[in-house]
Amino acid sequence: MWSISGPGPSPTDPPLRRGAGAAAAFVRVAEAVVADVRRGALRPGDRLPSTRALARRFEVSRNTIVAAYDELATQGWIVARGAAGTFVSGDLPDPAPRRGARAPAGVASRPGFALPEPPASPPAPLDAMTARYRLSLGVPDPRLFPTAALARAYRRALAAAPRRGALEYGPAHGAPALREAIAAMVRDTRAIPATAEHVLVTRGSQQALDLIARLIVGPGRTGRVVAVEELGYAPAWAALRHAGARLVAAPLDDAGLVADALPARLAAVYTTPHHQYPTTVVMSPARRLALLGRARADGLAIIEDDYDHEYHYDGRPVAPLAAADPGGHVLHVGTLSKVLAPGLRLGYVVAPTPVIDALARLRATVDRQGDHVLELAVAELIEDGELARHARRTRGVYLGRRDALLDALDRELRGVVEARAPAGGMTLWARVVDDVALPAWQARARARGVAIAIGRDLHLLGRARPYVRLGFARHDEAELRDAVRALRRALRG
Numbered sequence: 001m002w003s004i005s006g007p008g009p010s011p012t013d014p015p016l017r018r019g020a021g022a023a024a025a026f027v028r029v030a031e032a033v034v035a036d037v038r039r040g041a042l043r044p045g046d047r048l049p050s051t052r053a054l055a056r057r058f059e060v061s062r063n064t065i066v067a068a069y070d071e072l073a074t075q076g077w078i079v080a081r082g083a084a085g086t087f088v089s090g091d092l093p094d095p096a097p098r099r100g101a102r103a104p105a106g107v108a109s110r111p112g113f114a115l116p117e118p119p120a121s122p123p124a125p126l127d128a129m130t131a132r133y134r135l136s137l138g139v140p141d142p143r144l145f146p147t148a149a150l151a152r153a154y155r156r157a158l159a160a161a162p163r164r165g166a167l168e169y170g171p172a173h174g175a176p177a178l179r180e181a182i183a184a185m186v187r188d189t190r191a192i193p194a195t196a197e198h199v200l201v202t203r204g205s206q207q208a209l210d211l212i213a214r215l216i217v218g219p220g221r222t223g224r225v226v227a228v229e230e231l232g233y234a235p236a237w238a239a240l241r242h243a244g245a246r247l248v249a250a251p252l253d254d255a256g257l258v259a260d261a262l263p264a265r266l267a268a269v270y271t272t273p274h275h276q277y278p279t280t281v282v283m284s285p286a287r288r289l290a291l292l293g294r295a296r297a298d299g300l301a302i303i304e305d306d307y308d309h310e311y312h313y314d315g316r317p318v319a320p321l322a323a324a325d326p327g328g329h330v331l332h333v334g335t336l337s338k339v340l341a342p343g344l345r346l347g348y349v350v351a352p353t354p355v356i357d358a359l360a361r362l363r364a365t366v367d368r369q370g371d372h373v374l375e376l377a378v379a380e381l382i383e384d385g386e387l388a389r390h391a392r393r394t395r396g397v398y399l400g401r402r403d404a405l406l407d408a409l410d411r412e413l414r415g416v417v418e419a420r421a422p423a424g425g426m427t428l429w430a431r432v433v434d435d436v437a438l439p440a441w442q443a444r445a446r447a448r449g450v451a452i453a454i455g456r457d458l459h460l461l462g463r464a465r466p467y468v469r470l471g472f473a474r475h476d477e478a479e480l481r482d483a484v485r486a487l488r489r490a491l492r493g
Ligand SMILES: Cc1ncc(COP(=O)(O)O)c(C=O)c1O
Pocket: 138, 203, 204, 205, 206, 207, 233, 272, 277, 305, 307, 334, 335, 336, 337, 342, 346, 347
């Protein structure tokens, strides 16, 4: 080990000049001085050899020693006192570690305060995300994502961003261009008579649901009762519960949520009327009227989660509740997670302006604003019709996949699984005969690389229901056939 306080290099020391070059040589001289100080061979106030003497002793150029001393002086290990020479500093930057001192501990393994209960997490979506075949999820196929179109739009958005204020603090409501574009889109495709001031852009519908939950339920209003469909979307339930809501299960039948069966004294109803999650049932016109009537009579808020409006295969999509709501009861939530990709995190709320402004204020407390450059790019995709074209293209693809999955189930699992074609969406809701133990089938399927959701996972009270939810959009026809063969093999242990 190099030392400048000893007699000179020992025969076993590597020569200073070889190895990593001249720069390494001055670093090694500096390290040798620091090492001597740390082990006490050099003490504060000791005089160092002159640069000339040290260069001779180590057979390096004087410049190497000068560079090492400069570095050590900069770090505070040594001080130069002119003609008197160079000395070990009396005020070392990093005194030699004290013997017996404990190494600094890592981050504490527990908090030193009472940690409040975090929100209940939805059932294992990340587990499904690692399966080879992710049938439990109603997600789009990332291979169909319009990468080139978004890349072009993003490049333009980025170039225009300084001029359009998208690189600065901006409105928590969302980039104005995207609010305009979403308002035009919901007017044209959903018959909702909205303008930009009725739109809040969020990071996915999950943020919209969380903001709505916090606005309607808490704080100070904790304990308010919100009715949710008895089979439904756990992430929405988690947001409502964490805001302090007490959830009650509203019954469902083949016309959707049974509005007449809703209990009294509700604050809000959360519903998925377009394609009920997960049963895929389209809420009938009579039920829509009944629900809106109940909202008017009791002053209820209706949280309408219209998550997959673009994917309707039989005739025209049904207009949302928000299309016929002059009384201002409906908070209409939409997302681009299905028509584009969940990873973009873009969703929106359409509601009366005071609601939008209140939600924007809440949003600013946790998320100052969204990604306005991305929002400008997506606004362009909507304005120039690219999003609508993409929806049309993928609708055709997913319809083919829906039918391929139905075919495969009929061929491989007839008599076990009974599925009807859903009018829309990205998933089937299929009845399973009673003698199949669903949790065991689910576990064996997962071991074979296929994730499926079973009725119990999707019930508010965790009650067993003899159904499976099977997504068909993310995988192509051959993959779906392979997945269904694996499901058949997984029937038996
Ligand atoms: C009922 C429901 N709402 C909303 C979403 C979309 O959530 P996000 O927009 O947060 O990605 C989904 C996606 O699975 C859903 O099934």
